[in-house]
Amino acid sequence: MLKRTPYDVVVVGAGVVGAACAYYAARAGLKTAVVDRGPVAGGTTGAGEGNLLVSDKEPGPELDLALLSARLWRELAAEFGERVEYEPKGGLVVATEAAGLDPLHGFAAAQRAAGVEAVPVAADELRTLEPHLAHGLPGGYLYPQDAQVQPALAAAHLLRASGADRHLGEAVTGLLRGPGGAVTGVATARGAIAAPAVVNAAGTWGGELAALAGAHLPVLPRRGFVLVTEPLPRIVRHKVYAADYVADVASGSADLQSSAVVEGTPAGPVLIGASRERVGFDRTLDPRVLHRLAAQAAALFPVLRTVQVQRSYRGFRPYLPDHLPAIGRDARVPGLYHACGHEGAGIGLAPATGLLIGRQLTGADPGFDLAPFRPERFERFEGAEGES
Amino acid sequence: MDPFDLVGAEPGPARTVLFDGRPVPALPGQTLAAALWADGVLAWRTTRGGGRPRGAFCGIGQCFDCLATVNGRPNQRLCLLPAEHGDTVTTQEGHGHADLEV
Known part of the structure; x- marks a missing residue:
């Protein structure tokens, strides 16, 4: 199988969350590739309204993530501003x-x-x-603190600014596995892209990608x-x-x-x-x-x-059944990270998600409690459902 | 060659619509866009941002490029509206809804 340039990380998904992961990974110095079976913002990102909301969230982990993200969006707006139609309208x-x-x-x-x-x-x-x-x-x-962006533009500019290599129109068909079952890249219709870390930013299709690694994620x-x-x-x-x-x-x-x-x-x-x-x-x-x-x-x-x-x-x-995204390293599958399941809040939560994934990828302290977003938290949930 | 000869068309007598106050003939069954095209008019709206001219693009009601003010109502798709006698078409600048702005 054709081996391409080795990367530090492959992000699966060119929606706004994948683009934000690529942006912060690249800012952390990681050589990054983004692969998507479709175009940029071809899934849920392109079907949203671009709302960056704290107003609809009750106190808890999602609100904390939204408040962090609102600050990051203000920083990003200083860089991208009118190009992503950022409006701090309230x-x-x-x-x-x-x-x-x-x-x-x-x-x-x-x-x-x-x-x-x-x-x-x-x-x-x-x-x-x-x-x-x-x-x-x-x-x-x-x-x-509520604001708005044009979501497809936001994804496109984050992705461009990341400098990541883009593999668009290239579906992931499997995951490369190494010793101990560790994920070592993705197999696509056109070949293989090797990297010691793979980020699942496949949005509504994130459950299918997780399943390729044998990991249960009920998106x-x-x-x-x-x-x-x-x-x-x-x-x-x-x-x-x-x-x-x-x-x-x-x-x-x-x-x-x-x-x-x-x-x-x-x-x-x-x-x-x-x-x-x-x-x-x-x-x-x-x-x-x-x-x-x-x-x-x-x-x-x-x-x-x-x-x-x-x-x-x-x-x-x-x-996801508890309305929280799956963010972070998958304890079941070495090398696999998740950044999906944001329901209707993905545009708003994308920068915080990307920042935290970037910190995990580089071994830095996330500086934020990721426990409520653990990707493997549904193992027991599903078991309980099966027993009832 | 005259396209009416090509298809053997025998349309009924033309009615008259007004484009920015000027009479324009329209055959029965023609849309307002077709009548304006037949009269050599290709643009009847200016864009909201750059003030650039716009007229019919897709011609089948999908692209919303051919908007103009018809009988006082802004943002009408001329490619879908049959020309009726006495219709008034007004070149539309921007969105045509300045009265609603807050």
Whole structure:
């Protein structure tokens, strides 16, 4: 089999997480290759809205990761700035009924204790922040740390800045194994790429890659649709969403959930999400979901009734059963690292994930507790399920 | 060669649409984009960023390049709209929704 230049690390996946892994690995001095069966941002990255959120996360390991990532995105924005359409626009979470205010206050208080900036917004201040919001909404919270990028541009610029060799359109068909079963590279349709470390940044397909190493990682697809309006001037200033969204994100149900998530883009179109359902990799357009998204968005922003939807797109979030990504060295398989399963938060969490993987790869202290993200944590989970 | 001869077309009498106030003939069944093309007009919108001219590109409703303001409504796809007598087409600058800006 053809042996190519030996690398220090091969990253599988050219989405934003793989690109961030390559970027921080290269910054740590590692010779890096990125391989993907498709193009840059060809999977979930290209089907996202580019939200960098702390607002939707309860205190815990994911919020800590998001806060670290928000700082890293600000650093990256200084380097990439307008090229990735970074907008520190802030998030506005809106209660849709009076009964929703108390839970929102409680959620925000806990977040503030964990380092999140959350500013209460009274009912009569909402339309000062967002003049097109519906009348009569009871109140909300402003989260100044929330931001947005164009996700495909973000992945592409991180990857380019990494200087990593790119093997695009080249599917990984197997993993090279050395003494003791250690992973020593990847086999692809075109040959072999040797490296003492392989990073699984295959997103929603990360479970399949793990399986090539005989490692169990139950990544499941969680489908979401996004509506794209005609180009508009800035009619929505922040990332605005209904408070119900937080419950939808945290839900483990396979059934359809949807709540209004609305944001403008520098290009003009307004993006409208967000739906969640577990239906495998079914790409069928579902008009019911599109109707719900449109109706919920128009309830928040009545002005949207007067504009046209140009198109919709859909993608598959990489869902792990405890809603936490798998990040770090796989204790079961020497040489294998995971950076996948970020569900709908991959754009936001990518830089922190890449930084921590880079530190592990170089033997540095991650400076961050990776225990909650251990890739092998589902071994027992699955066993328990099997017994029930 | 006249394309009408090629296909043996015998279209009914033309109706008139207004493009930026100027009368333009449109045959029955023609889209507004086709009528403008037949009249030698290739651009009826300027881009939001650079102010560059745009007209029909795909011609089948997919690319959203051929947008213009029709009868007062911005962002209409001229390649999909049948030309009706008296339609007014206005060159659209940018998104055409300046009134909504906040």
